[in-house]
Amino acid sequence: MPRGKAVTHADLAPRRGRTQLGSKTGAALVVLTILCGLFSFILCLVAEATRSQVTWQSNPNSSEDGGAGNYECVYSGSGKMPLLAAGSAFLILAMAIVVEHTYLLVAVSKLPPSSPAFAARTLSWHAAFFFVSTWISFAVGEILLLIGLSVESGHLRNWAKPRPSCLIIREGLFCAAGVFALATVFLAAGLYLTVLRAEKAFREQEIARQEMLEASVLYASPPRSPPPRITAVDREAPMSGGAHQGQQDPTLGFHSVFSKFSNVV
Template sequence: MAVTHADLTPSRRKTDLGSKFGTTLMVVCVLCGLSSFVFCLTAESMKSEVTWVQMALGQGRKVVCLYSGSGRTPFVCSLVSLLLLAIAMGLEHGYLLTAITKTSDSNPGRPPLLVWMSYSSTAKSMKWQALLFFMGTWICFAVGEVILVIGIAVESGHLHGWARARTDCLVMRTGLFAAAGVFGLTAMFIVCALYLTALQAQKLYEIEESVRREILEASNVYASQPQESVAVTVPQDSRSYEADWSMQTCQDHRKPSNST
């Protein structure tokens, strides 16, 4: 059986960036965001409404409010939406944290992506981009979750005895559940953008590590080569000329000086 290049290429772990598990997890997170958005729209369309009426009490009148429904459907929808967003954010950020803090099996000696230090402009822009995506996804997630928690608290206040007249009724304003769904879906898309940024950073990191490794190997090979000695060959004529010149100089020094 023939051995192909794909067989020799080391397989990625599930926790590595760019693996099938990571891609599948991204798709699941986006689906969770879409499902949460649908549940929020359902809660928005089924949320409780309040009707104010006047009731005669003896000789006077009193203004009371009545709920249009028990609020069970928006309560369940908002609760499911909150759980879906929380699960998706926990899985995604847990995966990203694991992926950037661990090394790959194909390069066990390489430091993790989290401690990558590069002074190139591309790497710096990627770091700022990842920071903005990280902050943006948590802001959108926090705003959406707060709105959903408020909706759950409001709708759970009249699950029982909702047809009874009350002097004070709390309801969600129009569009808040839909806004929570938009914030949650935006958080999921920003998480995907953060994943793609981390994947690009890993590719750039691998290229820099490969270039650095090649430079080190080339320098080690050059340092291990023996230095060849350079032999200087002096022509025979020049050596004889130097010998005659030195003997003539010695004879000139030995001659006595003429006295006047």
């Protein structure tokens, strides 16, 4: 017959749901968000390395008096590669931040109203700092990527044709966007850890309050009467000391009467 598995305290403890803080889903989501930020950073570096550049050349059809149209600019590429890399980084970062913050909102909404996530000043300030910093960094990074996308998409066609003016982005714009993407995901991870810390503090506070309530109920209850004590008499069945207190043993009376009768005889 197969032996059964022993039940431990961990088996009896309530398990966290998928939408609760501290669950495996939350930890995996934070790790995935950081990986998405790293991938966005790499894509930004690719966009920076392949961004379009401008080459100036003289215009043979210009007048000999030296006007403003003596030189024309030519793009070094069509801009498809930096456009694709920057667009992918934009979408990946946006999806990662939106999904993580949606998960946090759902998880925090299930906490009790008296949770330290809303009541404790220190944790509230930390959470507010991470929340505001995350969205500011996210907004700046996305705006930089949008600027790069708009510039690179302006010369997809006829990019090799000389033009009197060419619009290009400054060097380091995509790198700055990648740095803001990294800062965004790490700040989002800090926000998750802060909220998780607040929930843990709330659970400990609830356990301590429950123990105090149980202790107060125990000491506030009236003292109980002592239980009846069972005593045993020689050659007799045990009898309760509280029930037969003050009663004489009938065998003792019988022996005294018999002794008196024998003396008379």
